[in-house]
Amino acid sequence: MWGLLDSLLQPILDLATQLLEPLLERLATVGLSEPVVQFMLMNAILGVSIYLTLNCGMFSLANAGFMAIGAYVGAILTTQHGATLGEALLYGMLVAGIIAIPVGLPVLRLRNIYLAIATIGFGEIVRLIILHFDTLAVEFRDSKIFGPIARPILKLMVEDVDARRLEITLGARGITRIPVYTETAHLVVFLLVLSYFLYRLHHSRMGRAMAAIRQDERVAASQGINVVYYKNVAFVMGAMLAGAAGVFNALATRTIEPKAYGFDKAVDILAYAVLGGLGNWLGPILGGLTLTAIPELLRELREYSGVVTGVILLLIIVYLPGGLTSLMIPSFWRNGGRYEFAKRVTTAGVVLVGLVNVLPYQIDNGRILGYEFWGLIIGNMVIVGLLLWVRYTRQRQNGGHFSLPLMGVGITGVVLFIALALVGKIDHLAVGYYVHLIGMALVGLGGWISYPAEER
Amino acid sequence: MLAIQNLEVRYGAIIALRGISFAVEQGQVVTLIGANGAGKSTTLNTISGLVKARMGSIQFQGQAINTWGADRIAQHGLIQVPEGRQIIATMTVQENLEMGAYPRAGGWLGWRGESSDNIQADIEDVFQRFPRLRERRRQKAGSLSGGEQQMLALGRALVAQPKLMMLDEPSMGLAPVLVNEVFAIIKDLKAEGKTILLVEQNARKALDVADYAYVLERGQIAKSAPAFDLRDDAEVIEAYLG
Amino acid sequence: MEILHFLGLENANIPAQLMNAIWLGSLYSLFALGYAIVFSVLGILNLSHSAIFMWGAYFGLAASCGTSVYDGKCVELNHALWTAIPAAIIGGGILAVVIDRIAFYPLRKRNAPRLSQLISSIGVAIILVNLAQLRFTAERKGFPIADVPNTPINVPNGLDIEQPLDVARLALALVFQESGVSISPIQILVIIVAILLMVGLSYVVARTRLGKAMRTVAFNARVGNLLGINTELIYMIAFFISGALAGSAGILFALARNPAVDPFMGDSLALKGLTVIVLGGLGSIRGAVVGGFLIALIEVYINTATKYGYLDQAFVFMLFFFILLVRPQGILGQPIEDRA
Structure with missing residues (x-):
């Protein structure tokens, strides 16, 4: 047998x-x-x-x-x-x-x-x-x-x-x-x-x-x-x-x-x-x-x-x-509309920035702009906190079409980081640096996506 | 006092309210009547802030409250007595009444709250009104009978010193004798000059106590008139009083 | 003596083992209380509780040892030892609140099923354990030995009555001198802190307006909302208390078993804490305390009286399994409807 x-x-x-x-x-x-x-x-x-x-x-x-x-x-x-x-x-x-x-x-x-x-x-x-x-x-x-x-x-x-x-x-x-x-x-x-x-x-x-x-x-x-x-x-x-x-x-x-x-x-x-x-x-x-x-x-x-x-x-x-398979279902993309999409983009950006900041060693050998441990933690909390604040206030107050504060924060973040690298403040451009840049860019993009007012 | 404009509420794809407008004036008893699923409870829950409106405005004493949370709305004196009583079964009668005065006492920290003597005096008033509750003040609220639970729910709302009381189906699930008792209480409250928004399935009783009435049908206001006139309206008689 | 023989305890030093069970039980209860409070108020089983426990120990270690914890061992204390305890309590509390905002709040807002919250808490637990491993390495760390008053107290010699700690020693020595009980000051601290927190917590829940608001929200959040209770605030407070309890348990464990701080120190406690609250009845505050002491007693008994000491964990889990099947509401809980 x-x-x-x-x-x-x-x-x-x-x-x-x-x-x-x-x-x-x-x-x-x-x-x-x-x-x-x-x-x-x-x-x-x-x-x-x-x-x-x-x-x-x-x-x-x-x-x-x-x-x-x-x-x-x-x-x-x-x-x-x-x-x-x-x-x-x-x-x-x-x-x-x-x-x-x-x-x-x-x-x-x-x-x-x-x-x-x-x-x-x-x-x-x-x-x-x-x-x-x-x-x-x-x-x-x-x-x-x-x-x-x-x-x-x-x-x-x-x-x-x-x-x-x-x-x-x-x-x-x-x-x-x-x-x-x-x-x-x-x-x-x-x-x-x-x-x-x-x-x-x-x-x-x-x-x-x-x-x-x-x-x-x-x-x-x-x-x-x-x-x-x-x-x-x-x-x-x-x-x-x-x-x-x-x-x-x-x-x-x-x-x-x-x-x-x-x-x-x-x-x-x-x-x-x-x-x-x-x-x-x-x-x-x-x-x-x-x-x-x-x-x-x-x-x-x-x-x-x-x-x-x-x-x-x-x-x-x-x-x-x-889960991933829900991405393959067309109605997933139709649901929620542009507002939900903008929110998702912003969230992805905030999460990326947050992640990099939780693992700061990846940016520049343990220091960001020369700050040590506690300064680092406080600095990170400020950055992520600011992003979260902007994101949530936008959700609550801005009945509008695109979010100036979010765009502002995103663009400032991108410009600041590029400038720091150009000036030579960051010795070692590790993966974390690029992830941070992408995250900030996504935050800015989330603010830039417009959506009709009634979608909220 | 309360003015609703063009209120629209959806649960996903289902439209529960299709742009309703109505008003409640100080000292009035206004009733919303209608069949099951007409949107009566949804209206109350939207005013209370439990459900968010998709469109429209809710004004309470000149302030727009549609963006407020339910807790903030309750703190401003818009008190709902929810459907099915919803007393806190695990607490005693006394504790339930104390929870009614939670915002008055200044929240969990008691900042800028009223003195507990004031609140206790109001609780005594409730006991005056419902002597049966006084006998059971140390009992767990879950052990009360249906009628007593309804009295506790009303008492809990009264302790909050409401500017406007919203009663959601206060007679639901009660024996006929108790239904009469509940409506007698509502009449008393009206005589004391309280402002009440009453949602009822028992249209006849509701129209008896109310000053003004709105008939809800499939999320829209089908009719509105002084309660006295609706009692004689042929359509209403056929649909709801029959 | 018959009964002692039957139980296999004729050779055991009963007062000593009882003392052992008491301090271990206080620790378990402290830990399980945090589990229970979140479960009773929100109906969530927060499986990242053990990770908060572990981070609490690290917070404490970092507070009194400074940044040297980062890369290597803690060689000397930068700050006083006692700073570790408030740091662990506050750090644990804040961590729990952050976890709530990230992992539970979005799900709550969406009215997601309870199980999603279980899954997201598992996700948080994994993240926290791995972050600790990346940050502090997997190496076991502890406070510098000389700084932790960990020597057992046996006989009163050279006691200074002026010193409060020595008074406690004297009292203990007088009580236990004959029986040869040895207990370290840190273990006494564990018991005292645990009892203080437990009494404080039951006072808060039973008597204060905050406690009543918590009970109202636990009964029905919607009703609480209609009564003017800011439910989100109550949730935040519940999480803070829960995290603070986990953090305090973590640092006390770290002190008592010094050196004991590593990223996996919470793992065995995660399931043991679950056993404790299941035994006591899910969501029951009193049950968590009683369950904690019971489990500790069972563990100590198995370890001293039987030759199956290596199986103590397995016995605890079997008990856990058995209780779930026979009486899922626990010994002090109310009947549940989550059973077919």
Whole structure:
């Protein structure tokens, strides 16, 4: 059976590998090497895994936990039993899915914030259990009550069950020397199959039921939709996908450690979905690809990848709640009109200037115009405060068509900075300097965009 | 005292008010009647500042208040008694009444506020008016009956020393006996010379107490006349009093 | 003695461990109070609370050590040690207000779903932790050891009755002398500051006009608005108090566990604080205090009486998980409707 499937899949994978080769070469030239591309694809799968639950109106942050389960199952199977990628994938997804059932049944009765924090708790418990698994395994093996149950299970994971110390997950050190089986072609094929599945799901009865549940659970229930069933199905499917991503991840990196699957990973997964947008299934895939690529493309930002994730999460949720995919919908651009557009431009400018000022080292080796620490902080606060003030007063008072104060501040900022560079006050024209200039220019531009009075 | 000009309100694409104009004079009881969804509550909420108008002006004692926040409007003596009473269930009756006088007491810091003796005297007046509240002053407001809650809501508004009171469906969800009681209270307030803007579904009762009435239909004023005349208007009788 | 044996405490120094639980509990309560106050007034779970906690510690460190914190270790104090505490309190408060304006205000104005606010607070938390890492490096920093009065008090020798601190030492020593309790002056400070802040806060919430306004807004912001309450101002104050509590918890933790200041010092507390307020009932002020002491007690018990000390975190989270499933309103909270 397994051999048959293998012989069917192999030609497809070979073809995919051939087709991908030139594309990968091209991507490598802009800084996206093959391992990076693999990560992008894995994160796209993870984005879909959280999308499945969000699409059903459930805010679950448990996916990092399921990813960890998949990763450890995959790693143990390949290192202890010499499993292939296909087997590891199958069992990884199965184990994650099976664990998801008893977790989901009680947890999914919770809603909103309660569900979110319960799943955060679940993720932490998984991480801590994996971290202490070896010690726990010995405890259980030696216990009179649990021993008979634990032994056969442990036998699956380690050869010598009776050893004094068991080495299964290896605590904080993690499992090392995992064979590298994951190829880019595997991920691409998996993602394509997944996309087809999602496309079909959307147009199926189940997809419509899930959308109804997201809209309003009570209404959905009153229309005869089995809410509990569909929620659990979505949760289990999400867990299985996260498990699959975990297996791919383990078999691509050689080493896995519990630290990598903690709360931070859960937040990253959430960020993929939020960035891409939850309007349709393309969003999380796009989000996973983009957010992984951004720090690699902007090499200067690599150090700041954490900040970038945070800022993107914040900006998207505040200013673009529909995510990147909402930009592709024409009505998005028609809504709001020119006033909203002017406001967005100004905001982008203020955010850029603010960011540069929070990280002043980037402008001129830690000094702006020779000011030290406290002067710097106060100076920055004044600049950003002034911009915010102008922006908000304009919003409130200026019923008019374009904002003179904003233009004034923007143009003054641009002129001042260019002048400072010309006079030689700034020794080192770092990236921050240019970002600052662009930010100021955007502020000025926001003031310059005119809009009819009644648009307010 | 209150003058509304050409007020237009939208919720997204839905137009709730299509340019209505009306006025309330000092000492008058004016009522807005109309069917569900005609825009009665929206009108009150726009005057209170909870909803922002897209166009039009609201003048209160000669000042344009349409750009003000709801808190500032309340501080200037335009007090709304919201639909469904909305008393603070987690606080005692006494505390609820004290919260009514929040702006008078000078906000959270108490700067330039009136003395608490003054306020307590007004609270005593409310107890005079509604003796049942005095018995329950230490009880949580959530434990009161519907009628008592309505009295508490009215009392809370009175403690604020309103220049203009806006009552949103004060009889909603009350037993007929209590409805009569509420309207008796409104009549009393009118006799004391209070200015009241009353929104009611119970058009017959509203027209009984009011001096002047406006009929709202689909966000527009369909009719306006002294309340006495509308009581005999054939169309109104058919549509609202029937 | 039977019961002690059953609990596995026959060898434990109970007064000492109890003292341990009390000071740890004060810290947890202080931290969780900030969580709870924002949740009760705005219904927001501010997951950046732990980042404010961490920045509070840095504010304190910078205030008494000066700019040397920036690049390296704090070698000597530029200002008195006590300046760290007000700096942390005020800095934390202002930081929380800024967070509100940036991450929550726009969403509130748009009437966005509660979950968006959870997400944006996660974004803020990531930004703050990473900024701290960029600014101060990931290295663990602390106050110069000699300047922090951290030596445990055991027996009263050479006490000066004129000194207030020594009077406290004497009292403690008399009470705990027999049992061999050791507690440092900083731990006493933690307990005193925590109790002062908790009592002060419950007085403010229960008795003052500000507290009543906060309760009104917590009950229904629209009604508060109609009563003439400037709701935005109340939100700002609530955030300031919340941030001040987080900042004070941060600096007290930094002093008591000196050296303890690093960008990740808030991470473990983030979820523990969540456990505390869930245990006490989300949004309940009293619940946060009770929950804080309970969690500390459980932790200390697991660490001293069982051999599963390494699992104390896991036990806390299991408890958290269990409570959410069985009684999501917590032990002191009111029933909630967020459950199907």
